[in-house]
Amino acid sequence: MNVLLFVVVPYVALTVFVAGHVWRYRYDKFGWTTRSSQLYERRLLRIGSPLFHFGILLVALGHVGGLLVPESWTDAAGVSEDAYHVVAVGLGTLAGFCTLAGAAILVYRRRTVGPVFSATTRNDKIMYVLLIGTILLGLGTTVLGNLTDHPHDYRLTVSPWFRSIFTLDPRTDLILQAPIGFRLHALSAWLLFAFWPFSRLVHVFSAPLGYLTRPYIVYRSRDEQMGSRATRRGWERVQ
């Protein structure tokens, strides 16, 4: 059972995540969009959307730091576990609550604003459940863990287990030492990752950073591939 939950599920989720994105990009470039609903309603979105997005960007950054940087590195850098913990919990909780508040506003908006509600697909609803469930589990574990005064050092259990998945040597014994909240959070995150490529979340991977460097006006020649499709085999341009 534990092997299934903490070895099979992660690998399946990762495979689906990567292969799913490749497939989606090849099959459905046209559907690859934010599907913004700002046209319908902008007052609530104006508060909720930046709150959620900047919050979750910070949360993601925190996870990169917490999961990928081993404790031995921060120790070597002279940062004590207590100091690290205070900063991580402080910033993490703040970002988490921003994200949650933003998400709450956005969900409220989705439910109450007529046009936004009717533009919500079943796919969106599944995505919301997974995403908000993951956020709640993560935030809940952090907050409750610290309130009960026995904060768990996840950098000795969850993080090495997470890294061990990528070194193809999964250490289920480590994750099993973590409290139930962490395990549920991780499981829910894997489900979210598996669903990711088939939801509107794909827009995360088109963050337009290229805009900062490209020239303002784009010229494209009719000669090169026009529109959507690659030139058919046998119809390539003769040089």
Next chain:
Amino acid sequence: MRVMAQMAMVMNLDKCIGCHTCSVTCKQAWTNRTGVEYVWFNNVETRPGQGYPRRYEDQETWRGGWTLNRRGRLTLKGGGRFRKLLTIFSNPKLPAIQDYYEPWTYDYETLTNAPLQEHTPVARPKSLLSGKDMAVTWSANWDDNLGGSPDHGDKDVLLKGIADKVKFEFEQTFMFYLPRICEHCLNPSCAASCPSGAIYKRAEDGIVLVDQDRCRGWRMCVSGCPYKKVYFNHRTGKAEKCTFCFPRIEVGIPTVCSETCVGRLRYIGLMLYDADKVLDAASTKDDHDLYEAQRQVFLDPNDPAVIAAAEQAGIPRDWIEAAQRSPVYALINTFKVALPLHPEYRTMPMVWYIPPLSPVVDVVRDTGYDAEDRGNLFAAIEALRIPVDYLAQLFTAGDPAPVDAVLRRLAAMRSYMRDLNMGRDADETIPAAVGMSGEQIYDMYRLLALAKYDERYVIPPAHAEQAHSLEELATECSLDYEGGPGMGGSGPFGEMSGTPTPIAVENFHMLRDRQTTDTIVDPGDKARRVNLLNWDGKGRPEGLFPPRREDGEDKP
């Protein structure tokens, strides 16, 4: 000199009768789909009026187009790259659907299934966004023919300075129609605003297009375009805009709006321009000089140096010849009667307008004077400052001198040609008064009044040796119609997801399928969308009639 070719249009506003045929045929061809019900790639506005979307010209609110920064350099009025990325989660300058209008249909079902009652049942308007009842309060041309002007006529952005002088009383006001499409600018601010780089200008003919596969729905183009001619498809989450009917242009036929124009007021032709000069011209310091600066960017297609440079730039010979015969070039540069729309936005627009003389003519005629007499007309142009100032706000950033000059030329043509038509001797002092020769006046008259189809539309087809890479000539079997194996319509990720087909192929199959089908072909999106405008009488869209009974009887 870097020569580039640009497909451009000129509209002669004196001939526009405001029939909206261009808008309707354009809509049928391009935006007759869910998600773009509110979108008009071509719309006709009555001026003075708020336009569509409402008050789109108020760039202090919408921040569209370009502006000069403190150092005199050209920057996006809506803010640069960093600002765009920081506000990407909630675009602060995006018009809401209410600034356009909320699309609706009618609940026709009640007309057929309402119980017997004393009063005739009414088909209520239902919002196409929420499916709920709605009160229709605005639409694309709600203020058509100055309708409702006493209430909101003063909301016209251009009347800010002269509003107190224009009283919206029918005897005193003036009116004309302004058909608008995308300007296909030389310096498009929509393209510059697009974070994904999905909007591009075609190097061959300058048509500005949105790559639907690259658009990620960041919506910055909608705010970036000062003419508000990029629209957000709220079903697919992609930006869409006027395409200058490129599939038609590529095979040498005019755009749908031009083809179907009842007044024959549109001209399409090529302009050669120097791409190296565009930035300088767009950075011209004084707004009033922008019209002249843009004219200086255009190249004379008869100049041997230009021809040589054009050939070097790979512009085919027949395109250069088409540029020489271009009616657009003649109207802009030879006769100098066409003016750009809002040059102060600094996007270098390429759909130009011949300002209407009719507000002036109407006043002269209504006061009982001879409206074809040069003296009367010239005096009226002098005296009627309000229409002239208004036109200047539209076409020359408020400088009345070029508008004056154009109107005088049109007035001169009017009275000069009247003499000829009445069999009198030509009065050569008339053309001389506007700095033209009689022959030039006659040529201009021919182009404005008599020009046939092939003189109004000089469109060189795209080159056959490039044909295989042209999207529209893709030779393959498409099975992409509703219910076909290629699965058109709604994909698993929302409206129209999956691999798209070229427009012509798609339309061909869709139309053929619709015309020959004996089964139901319903509009993409079920239940609450019964849109009779889209229904061509084939089949029964779901929801149009009450469901059949179980036993198969089809009784109401």
